[in-house]
Amino acid sequence: MRNETRFEPGLKDSIRRAVRELYGYDTTDAEISLQETRREFEGDVTLVVFPFIKKSGKSPEKTAQEIGTFLTSSNKQVGSFNVVKGFLNLLIDDAYWLEFFRSAVEDPAVLLDLRRHPHLFIPPGHLMVEYSSPNTNKPLHLGHIRNNLLGYSVSEILKAAGHDVRKVNLVNDRGIHICKSMLAWRDFGKGETPESSTLKGDHLVGKYYVLFDKKFKEQTEKLISGGMSREEAEKNAPIQLEIQEMLRKWEAGDVETIRLWKMMNGWVYEGFDETYRKLGVDFDKVYYESQTYLLGKKLVEEGLAKNLFFKKEDGSIWIDLSDEGYDEKLVLRGDGTSVYITQDLGTAQLRFDENPGLEKLIFVVGNEQEYHFKVLKEILRKLGRPWADGLFHLSYGMVDLPSGKMKSREGTVVDADDLIAEITDQAEMITRAQGKLDAYDTFEAKQLYHDLGMGALKYFILKVDPRKRMLFNPAESIDLNGNTGPFIQYTHARICSVLRKGSTLVRGNASGYQSLTGPEKQLLKLIHAYPEMLRNAALGLSPALAAGYSYEVAKAYNHFYHDHIVVDETAPDVSEFRIRLSRLTALVIKESLGLLGIVAPERM
RNA sequence: GGUCCCGUAGCUCAACCGGAUAGAGCAACUGCCUUCUAAGCAGUAGGUUGUGGGUUCGACUCCCGCCGGGAUCACCA
Incomplete structure (x- = not known):
């Protein structure tokens, strides 16, 4: 986690002043490199002094010594310091941490609201996040799960950071592939x-x-054995000709075809809704490709009129992006029908038209479409759309299986509903074996198993940097120990258990408590870092940061818990402090898990 | 072939804008439940960060070459 902003303007200003007074020049922000002190050294923050030694004309050690001396006398947050090579380790006074503790106890918004931290504040923006984007011809799979969890979590993070966020879905509900299932159902269903x-x-x-697909293969094989080439056979399989006819009918608005289409898509939506509900994701608006696929033609005309696009002899329309390092790109087919990018040009326009003030449109889409989104943005830029720069492709890596890529044709796809069910069952088995839930009725228990299973799945997926490919092994399913969702959930439940026992001991704000133990301070420092984590996660669109943070906090609490008695009738001051510290810990765990869409249970 | 991404412990992942002796978890091995939830805690072992150069006081991080893996370059979406 970045630390440079952590001790607020104070520390950086002091350093700037130190360098000016000691060496007579003004430092740039880039030169002031602050980082968390490594565990093996004493201190809270470390200043790297190498950048200053040219100006100081002294050794790194001497320079660090001088700056350290200056800081201890000029900044009362700095309690003491030590020097190791070119590293100046600063110890922040306990008074600072205790003051922070009391302000957070008085008003937890200090932790959760970035507006309370001028140096962390992000100007609120009006944003839209598109995610999920399923096809209506097959159920959701593991790849969609990563997409949905990312889209949801990123949206939550942006909201928590103060933005106005609209979550949208674009359903691919039409086209030749949709006709395939319609035709097979009609003829064989x-x-x-x-x-x-x-x-x-x-x-x-x-x-x-x-x-x-099966029928199609049978038919092509038959034609091939009748002497036809594969290519020809695939074009001439009766069933292939039929879906093309069906698509034409659909586009012509044929009543029967539309009726069939509506009925089957209706089934799919009911199924999707259930999966979305289990995943805990939602949308403010759902766009359907059947309503957007004709959009964009106006932009094509505009581009043609502006001579940005050109028409080939066959009537197809293209843009030449070779100067930008891309190829020529088709924007409208020769027969005047839309391609994918035509539609996307149109929907982007529609969204900015519908949402005045929209600044940023984030597409959560796999990295295999990077080229497409680069081209989309470039075209809109050339068309002079000022909002084009607000388009952002949140490009995430594929989910691999131990056997390699998921291939629907090879039947290696991990179905979303199956996976959710398996993980929930596993969570149930383990939880029952623990036998801590006698007080729960069946309904509560079911809900808990689901929360734990989903906690495991969500954490497993979101802890990985979105941009990277990741590996998922369904056979091993998901661990519940160590760096996992349930470990963090467990810590939360554990804290709640402590709080149930100790709540009556808490009266004041622990103002009598003066000196911190190591584990207490470590925990307090992490709680203190919550707003900074939130800011970084929002700027980096990275749920992984929230995941890593929640894990650090849980680990620190378990360590603290192991070493300290929290609820102790004979030491009310200490208990009061530790119970309040536990409460704040539970709060930041619950909040950071919430950013991931993970429920923090009170018992488990 | 062009463009882009990735390569860190046996496995899955970290490492902020270039900072100290590259960190966690799993798996393996040792301890710790009469005390607030042991889904826990503490410890041992595990690394030439794919490879060869370069830049730098300092490189997992930046630059170049090579090796290995992936994506993309459709009148598909």
Whole structure:
């Protein structure tokens, strides 16, 4: 975690003053490198003095010594210091930590509200986050899970940092691939419905999508054995010709086709809603591609009129982006129909039109579409849209299995609903074996198993830097010990248990407590760092920072808990302080887990 | 082939803008429940940060070459 802003303007200003008075020049911010003191040395913050030695003309040790002496006498936050090579370790006085503790006890908003910290404050913006973006021809899988969890968490982080955030979904509900499941159901489904089959709607539709593929393969193989080339066979399989016909009918608004489409998509949406509910994600608005795919043609005309685009002989329209390091890019087909990017140009325009003041549009989409989003942004920029710079592709890495990539055709896809069920079952087994929940009724217990299972899954996925590929091993499922969601949830439940026992001992604000033990101070420092973590997570769009933070806090609390008696009738001052410290710890754990969409249970 | 991303302990991941002896968890091994939740705590062991150069007081981090892996470059989305 960055520390340079942590001890607020005070410390940096003091350093600046020290350098000016001692060596007679003004430092730049970049030269003042503050970091957390490594555990093996004594201190809280460390100043790297190498940048100053040219001006001081003295050795690193001597320079550090001089700055340290200046700081202890000019800044009362600095209690003492020591020097190791070119590193000046500063010890922040306990009084500072205790003062912070009391202000947080009085008013927890000090922790949660960035407006309370001028040096951490981010000007609030009006943002939109698009995530999930499923196809309506098959159920959600592990890849979608990462997308959904990221999109939701990033939105929560941005909201917590003070932004106005709109979460949106863009459902890919039309097109030739959607027709595949429709056709297979119509011809082979015998009227099967989610009710009659007891299959979840999205799974039922997915079943017919797979069936289509099977029939298609059978037909092409047959044609190939009849002497046709593979390419020809794939073009001429009867079922292939039929879906093309179906898509034409759909686009022409054919009543029967539309009816079938609506019915089957309806099933899918019911299925998706259930999965979204289990994942705990939601949207302020859902866009449907069937309503947006025609948008964007006006922008194409505009680009043509401005000579940014050009028309080829066959009537197709292109933009030449070779000067920007990209290729020529098609923006409209020869027959005048939209391609993916046409639509995206249109929806971007629509969103900025619909949301006056919108500053940033964040697309949570896998990194295989990086090229697409670069091109999209570049085109909009060339079209003179001032908001084009506000487009941001939050490009996340794929989720790999031990066997390699997930391939739907090879049946190695990990289904989202199955995974959620398995993890929840596992959480239930382990929790029951612990036998700490006798007071819970069935409903509460079920809810808890779900919260724990999802805690494990969400933490596992979100703790990894979004940009990186990650590996998920379903066979080992998910650990519940160590650096995991349930470990942090457990710590929260543990604190709640302590608080239930000790709440009557708390009356004042522990003002009698004067000196901190090591573990107490460590915990307090981490609590103190919450706003800074929030700021960094928001600026970096990184749930991983919130995950890492919550883990650090949980570890520090368990250490503290192991070494100290919290509730002690015979030492009311100490108990009062430690109970209040526990309360603040529970608060930052609950908040940081909340940023990840993870519930912090009171018992487990 | 062009462009981009990745390579850290047996495994999964950290390491802030270039800072000190590269950190956690899992797996392995040792201890700790008569005391507030042992889903815990403490410890041992595990590394030439893919590789070779360069820049720097200082490189996992920046630059160049190589090796290995991935993505992308559709009148698909």
